[in-house]
Amino acid sequence: MRGLALALRQVRYENAAFWRNPVSAFFTMAFPLMFLVIFNLLFGSSELDVEGGTVSVSTFYVPSITVLGVIGACYTNIAIGVCFSRDGGLLKRVRGTPLPGWALLFGKVGHAVLLALLLVAIILAAGVLFYGVDVPSNTLPAFLVTLAVGAAAFCALGLAITAVIPNADASPAVVNASILPLLFISDVFIPLRDAPAWLTTFADVFPVSHFAGAMHSAFNPFETGSGFELFDLAALAAWGVAGLLLAARFFRWEPRA
Amino acid sequence: MSTAKSTPSAAASDAAIETRGLRKSYGALEAVRGVDLRVAPGETFALLGPNGAGKTTIVEILEGHRVRSAGEASVLGHDPAAGERAFKERIGIVLQSAGVDPFLSVEETLNLFRGYYPRPLPLDDLLDAVGLRGKRRERVRRLSGGQQRRLDVAIGLAGDPELLFLDEPTTGFDPSARREAWEMVEGLKERGKTILLTTHYMEEAERLADRVAIMARGRVVAEGAPSELTQRQASTIVRFRLADGAPAPPGGLTAPLEGEGGGHTLTTTEPTRDLNLLTAWAVEQSIELEGLSVSRPSLEEVFIGLMGESDAEGAES
Missing domain, CATH: 3.40.50.300 (P-loop containing nucleotide triphosphate hydrolases)
Structure with a gap:
């Protein structure tokens, strides 16, 4: 019980520290929105085939950028943040106190999830206000579950990847190299209607395409059912569990000597 | 201290x-x-x-x-x-x-x-x-x-x-x-x-x-204790000079006397005995042990001495 209270307290302090750096906070918030605006400016006039009909490009990009926002707040933010805390000796210092290690990481994860929720809210608001895109009420549960599974999986993967990042200076490079190519080949940045089959098959090995697939379904206006993409959610969850196990086994509290 | x-x-x-x-x-x-x-x-x-x-x-x-x-x-x-x-x-x-x-x-x-x-x-x-x-x-x-x-x-x-x-x-x-x-x-x-x-x-x-x-x-x-370490380490250091033409210092000291004419140094574990011998000899000869000093090695000298021994050991092994 005390552990949980301490863990929630960590979230509060992480959050306070985050908003103390307003420039960083502003651009973290604005970054996905910039992509939403740019992609709509570039491709806004075209239409896309989806299951059951055709939609405007905006209907594609709102869920895509939602995926980007969650991955940015969870995976990228946690991985880089943990590497800097580790190099700075903060993780080691806290390990010498009675605070359980998991409670410290819970603070980072909890803060990341709050950030992700805020980003998703901003993206949804922009979708409704400027692009006429909304989550249909019949797929709302699917949207929320996809959001939860995606956020959890990418938090776990963010913790896991820190094990292979040698130092904080290398963290942005490693994290971007691991995620940007996937964002391009997984129906996030670019609608993959004419991509070679082998490429989409390759992309399906990784979690981003499943997150994007499940999210696109939840936004599909032609969806008459609940919109749950069980296979995608299962694949995403499997990646999350794998990330958690890898993190539990290989997580380092100190910089590499 | x-x-x-x-x-x-x-x-x-x-x-x-x-x-x-x-x-x-x-x-x-x-x-x-x-x-x-x-x-x-x-x-x-x-x-x-x-x-x-x-x-x-x-x-x-x-x-x-x-x-x-x-x-x-x-x-x-x-x-x-x-x-x-x-x-x-x-x-x-x-x-x-x-x-x-x-x-x-x-x-x-x-x-x-x-x-x-x-x-x-x-x-x-x-x-x-x-x-x-x-x-x-x-x-x-x-x-x-x-x-x-x-x-x-x-x-x-x-x-x-x-x-x-x-x-x-x-x-x-x-x-x-x-x-x-x-x-x-x-x-x-x-x-x-x-x-x-x-x-x-x-x-x-x-x-x-x-x-x-x-x-x-x-x-x-x-x-x-820092004071013990400085005490335990070997010894007391006795330093003095003899004027030109003074007779050679006496034998019988517990440790070899280092240095010549100008400045003598004696690193001894029995300072009382050696000092007694030296001063008795000087009084008898009616000469002065110029700049006579009796000192303990500082912790730094102890430390450097120990590091020297450890280096020698390391070189042997």
């Missing part, structure tokens, strides 16, 4: 820290090669030695940050490697370098850490102990290097620990900052804290520590 000395009690279980045959190797490198230590409650104990002697490795084993390769270790009755919460609640750690969130204030940082402990020190006490009362609302990133180090110490004290680890608390300090830090540590001693500190400054060990273990190449090469 420290004057107050606590006497280690007889029963082993009463020790704040006790190690036997402590070893730590990293691959082929043996950083700690069989170290026995005993630190009594309330004692300030210094591990003194050059970089790479194994001081930090020992401290990190005792803090629970490293797992020993062999030997026994008991800290406040706990096995530090077990990492129990009850153990961490009773110790305070000041690492050589450790970060805190730069965007939190001094006050927030200390409250964050105070919240980890069942019986934390009051915030004002912490601020006063390290002299940061005037900086309580300052963001950590705006503190000077010395102030950040003091915040490190305050964080180590947050839980009102029985035992405080200070790993090179003043490395990189200018002389006045070092003196301030020493006064701070002396304040902690007065509060009855047991302190284990590492340092490579002789002066620091001599001033702060009740007992010192001098380390070289992963071993303790000498241990005792």
Whole structure:
């Protein structure tokens, strides 16, 4: 019980520290929105085939950028943040106190999830206000579950990847190299209607395409059912569990000597 | 110089820290090669030695940050490697370098850490102990290097620990900052804290520590109160000069007389006897032993002597 209270307290302090750096906070918030605006400016006039009909490009990009926002707040933010805390000796210092290690990481994860929720809210608001895109009420549960599974999986993967990042200076490079190519080949940045089959098959090995697939379904206006993409959610969850196990086994509290 | 000395009690279980045959190797490198230590409650104990002697490795084993390769270790009755919460609640750690969130204030940082402990020190006490009362609302990133180090110490004290680890608390300090830090540590001693500190400054060990273990190449090469160490080491140094044309100094001294005519040096373990012989001879000859001095080696001379022996040993093996 005390552990949980301490863990929630960590979230509060992480959050306070985050908003103390307003420039960083502003651009973290604005970054996905910039992509939403740019992609709509570039491709806004075209239409896309989806299951059951055709939609405007905006209907594609709102869920895509939602995926980007969650991955940015969870995976990228946690991985880089943990590497800097580790190099700075903060993780080691806290390990010498009675605070359980998991409670410290819970603070980072909890803060990341709050950030992700805020980003998703901003993206949804922009979708409704400027692009006429909304989550249909019949797929709302699917949207929320996809959001939860995606956020959890990418938090776990963010913790896991820190094990292979040698130092904080290398963290942005490693994290971007691991995620940007996937964002391009997984129906996030670019609608993959004419991509070679082998490429989409390759992309399906990784979690981003499943997150994007499940999210696109939840936004599909032609969806008459609940919109749950069980296979995608299962694949995403499997990646999350794998990330958690890898993190539990290989997580380092100190910089590499 | 420290004057107050606590006497280690007889029963082993009463020790704040006790190690036997402590070893730590990293691959082929043996950083700690069989170290026995005993630190009594309330004692300030210094591990003194050059970089790479194994001081930090020992401290990190005792803090629970490293797992020993062999030997026994008991800290406040706990096995530090077990990492129990009850153990961490009773110790305070000041690492050589450790970060805190730069965007939190001094006050927030200390409250964050105070919240980890069942019986934390009051915030004002912490601020006063390290002299940061005037900086309580300052963001950590705006503190000077010395102030950040003091915040490190305050964080180590947050839980009102029985035992405080200070790993090179003043490395990189200018002389006045070092003196301030020493006064701070002396304040902690007065509060009855047991302190284990590492340092490579002789002066620091001599001033702060009740007992010192001098380390070289992963071993303790000498241990005792600073005054004992200087006494135990060989000898007393007797120096004098003889005027030109004076007769040759007498034989029968317990140690060879070094130097010629101008300046003589005698490093003796029986200074009373040798001095008696020398002065009796001088009086008989009606000559003066010019510039006669009798001195003890400083801790620094002891240290350098021991390092020399250890180097010779290392070269042989």
